[in-house]
Amino acid sequence: MTQQMRPSLDDPRVAIPAESTWYEPAPTPQTERQAEFLTLREGEMFVNMGPQHPSTHGVLRVIIKVNGEKVVDLDPVLGYLHRGVEKLCENADYHQAICYTDPLEYVSSLFCEAAPVAAFEKLMDVDIPRRAQYIRVLTMELNRIASHTLFQGWMALDLGGITPILWAFIERDEIVDMLAALTGQKLLYNYYRIGGVNGDLNHEFMSRLGTWMSRAAAQIDSNLALINENEIFVRRTRGLGVLDAKTALKMGVTGPNLRASGVPFDLRRDRPYLVYPELEFDVPTRDEGDSLARYLVRMDEIKQSIRIIDQVLHEMPDGPVMAKLPRLLRPRPGRAFGAVEGPRGVYGTYAISDGTDQPFRMRIHDPSFVHLQLVGPLTKGNLIADTMAVMASLDPVMGGVDK
Amino acid sequence: MDRRLATLLQEKFGERLLTPVRQRYDESEIRVALQDATDTLRTLHDDPAFRFEMLIDLCGVDTGEEMQVVYHLSSSITGDWLRVIVPGLDRTAPRIASATFMWPGAEWMEREAYDMFGIIFEGNRDLRRIYMPDDYRSFPLRKDFYLADDASRSPAAGVRNMERAGTPADATAATVLRKSPGV
Numbered sequence: 001m002t003q004q005m006r007p008s009l010d011d012p013r014v015a016i017p018a019e020s021t022w023y024e025p026a027p028t029p030q031t032e033r034q035a036e037f038l039t040l041r042e043g044e045m046f047v048n049m050g051p052q053h054p055s056t057h058g059v060l061r062v063i064i065k066v067n068g069e070k071v072v073d074l075d076p077v078l079g080y081l082h083r084g085v086e087k088l089c090e091n092a093d094y095h096q097a098i099c100y101t102d103p104l105e106y107v108s109s110l111f112c113e114a115a116p117v118a119a120f121e122k123l124m125d126v127d128i129p130r131r132a133q134y135i136r137v138l139t140m141e142l143n144r145i146a147s148h149t150l151f152q153g154w155m156a157l158d159l160g161g162i163t164p165i166l167w168a169f170i171e172r173d174e175i176v177d178m179l180a181a182l183t184g185q186k187l188l189y190n191y192y193r194i195g196g197v198n199g200d201l202n203h204e205f206m207s208r209l210g211t212w213m214s215r216a217a218a219q220i221d222s223n224l225a226l227i228n229e230n231e232i233f234v235r236r237t238r239g240l241g242v243l244d245a246k247t248a249l250k251m252g253v254t255g256p257n258l259r260a261s262g263v264p265f266d267l268r269r270d271r272p273y274l275v276y277p278e279l280e281f282d283v284p285t286r287d288e289g290d291s292l293a294r295y296l297v298r299m300d301e302i303k304q305s306i307r308i309i310d311q312v313l314h315e316m317p318d319g320p321v322m323a324k325l326p327r328l329l330r331p332r333p334g335r336a337f338g339a340v341e342g343p344r345g346v347y348g349t350y351a352i353s354d355g356t357d358q359p360f361r362m363r364i365h366d367p368s369f370v371h372l373q374l375v376g377p378l379t380k381g382n383l384i385a386d387t388m389a390v391m392a393s394l395d396p397v398m399g400g401v402d403k
Numbered sequence: 404m405d406r407r408l409a410t411l412l413q414e415k416f417g418e419r420l421l422t423p424v425r426q427r428y429d430e431s432e433i434r435v436a437l438q439d440a441t442d443t444l445r446t447l448h449d450d451p452a453f454r455f456e457m458l459i460d461l462c463g464v465d466t467g468e469e470m471q472v473v474y475h476l477s478s479s480i481t482g483d484w485l486r487v488i489v490p491g492l493d494r495t496a497p498r499i500a501s502a503t504f505m506w507p508g509a510e511w512m513e514r515e516a517y518d519m520f521g522i523i524f525e526g527n528r529d530l531r532r533i534y535m536p537d538d539y540r541s542f543p544l545r546k547d548f549y550l551a552d553d554a555s556r557s558p559a560a561g562v563r564n565m566e567r568a569g570t571p572a573d574a575t576a577a578t579v580l581r582k583s584p585g586v
C-alpha cells in the first residue's frame with residue numbers, strides 16, 4: 001500500500017495562482033470609493049485587523065492598505081454588534097424603549113438613556129421635578145468621570161502601558177459600585193424614567209459618594225501624573241492625527257474631539273438642558289487638535305465634572321423624584337429631538353409619535369459612529385501602530401457605533 | 404425658542420416651504436420639497452444670517468406611504484436646532500441628492516439610511532451597506548419588514564419574513580402595515 005503523498009508548496013509541479021492574495025474571494029467593488037480602495041499599487045498590500053483585536057474597543061474590523069509600515073488607506077467594516085435597536089424600540093412602548101437603549105454604549109449607558117428620555121419628555125410636555133433633574137446631573141457627571149477614566153487607561157494600554165489601566169479601574173470601579181448601590185445594576189442602569197428617575201438617592205450611595213469625593217481630586221491627579229509626564233506617551237501622541245477645526249465641523253465631530261480642535265461647542269452650555277444653566281463650570285478646549293490634545297481635554301473635563309458634582313450636592317433640593325404620569329403613555333402625534341452632551345459627544349434621539357403607545361420611529365444618533373469615519377483620514381501616512389493611538393484618542397465604543 | 408429665526412426662515416424661503424415653520428422647545432422645523440432640498444441646505448449652510456454649519460444628524464423615515472429624509476442642523480448664531488424634513492420620496496425607489504458635498508461626515512449616515520431604508524443618495528461616493536452583510540436583500544427599518552417574534556409569521560410557520568421586502572400576501576389585520584401619513 002503506497003502512502004498518498006501530500007503536495008508540498010516547494011514542489012515545482014504545484015501551481016500557485018499568482019493572484020491568490022485573498023483567502024476569501026476578493027470582493028467585487030460596489031462603489032467608486034471601494035474600487036479605489038481595492039486597487040493595489042506597487043508595493044502595497046492589505047492587512048486585516050480585527051474583528052477580535054484587543055485595541056479596537058469592541059468588535060471592529062479594519063482593513064488596512066499598507067505600503068511597508070505606512071498606512072495608505074483603511075476601510076472600517078462595521079456591523080458585528082448590530083442589534084437593530086431602532087427597530088426593537090419601534091416595537092416596544094415608550095417605557096420599554098428606554099431599556100433597549102442602555103446597552104448601546106456600555107461604558108456610559110446613562111447618557112444613552114438620557115437622550116431618548118429627553119426626547120420622550122419633549123413629546124409629552126412633561127416637567128421633571130427639580131430634585132430629579134439634580135439627580136440626573138449628578139449621576140451623568142459620575143458616569144462621565146467613569147467613562148473618561150476608562151478612556152485614560154485604555155489609551156495608555158493601546159500605546160503599550162499596562163499600569164494605567166489598573167489605576168484607572170480603581171476610580172471607575174468605585175463609581176460603578178456607587179451607581180450599582182443606587183440603581184441595582186453595575187453597567188446597564190435603566191435608572192431614568194419618563195418624568196424623573198427610578199428612585200431617590202439612598203444612604204449607601206450617599207456615603208460612598210461622600211468618601212469618594214473627599215479623595216477623588218487627589219486620586220485623579222495622581223493618575224494623571226502617571227501618564228501626562230510620561231515621555232513615551234507624549235512623544236507618541238503629540239502631533240499625531242491632527243484634526244483642524246474646519247474639517248471637524250464638516251465631519252460632524254462633537255464632544256471632546258471637537259473641543260480639542262479649538263471649537264468650544266458643549267451642549268451643556270450652548271443648548272442647556274436640566275439644571276446645567278444654574279451650575280458653574282468651564283468648557284475646556286485645546287487648539288492643537290492632535291491625539292494628545294484629545295486626551296488632555298478629557299482629563300480637564302474630569303476636573304470640571306467633579307466641580308459640578310460638588311455644586312449639585314450643595315444645591316440639591318428636597319422633593320419628589322417622579323412627575324405624576326399615567327402608566328400608559330400616549331403622546332400626541334409629533335416629533336422631538338432629545339440630545340445630551342455625553343463623554344464622547346452628542347447623544348441624540350429623534351422620536352416620532354403617531355399617537356399610539358409605541359414610538360413610530362426612533363432614530364438614535366451616536367457620536368462614536370461619526371468619529372470612526374475620521375480614523376481613515378487621520379491615519380493616512382502614519383505607521384500601523386499609530387492607527388491604534390489615533391483610534392484610542394477618538395474613543396469610539398463599538399456598541400454605540402453598531403447600534 | 405427663537406422667534407426671529409422663524410421670521411427669517413419664512414422671509415428667506417417663503418413659497419419653498421411646504422408648511423409654515425413649526426417651533427417647539429428649542430427646535431424649529433421646516434419642510435421642503437425634494438427638488439429644493441439641496442439649494443435649501445446650501446443656503447442654510449452658507450448664508451451669514453443662518454450659518455447652520457453643523458450637521459448633527461441625518462436619518463431616513465418610512466411613514467408607510469412615503470419615505471422622508473430628515474436633517475438636524477446646528478448653528479453658531481442661534482441656540483435653536485433646525486430640523487429640515489424632505490418628504491415625498493417614492494417608496495419603491497427613493498432617491499435624493501447626497502449632502503456629502505457640504506458635510507463629508509454625512510457619508511456614513513447616508514450609508515446607514517441606505518442600508519436601513521434603501522434610500523439612494525446620488526453623489527455619495529461610498530453608498531453600500533454598512534451594518535448588514537453585502538448580500539443582504541431587504542431593508543430592515545422599513546415598515547413592511549416584520550419582526551420574527553410575531554409568532555404567526557415566524558420562520559417556524561414557513562415564512563421567512565426577515566428576508567422579505569414588501570407586505571406578505573397573507574398579511575392579516577393584526578399584522579397590517581403600520582402607517583402614519585401625517586408624520
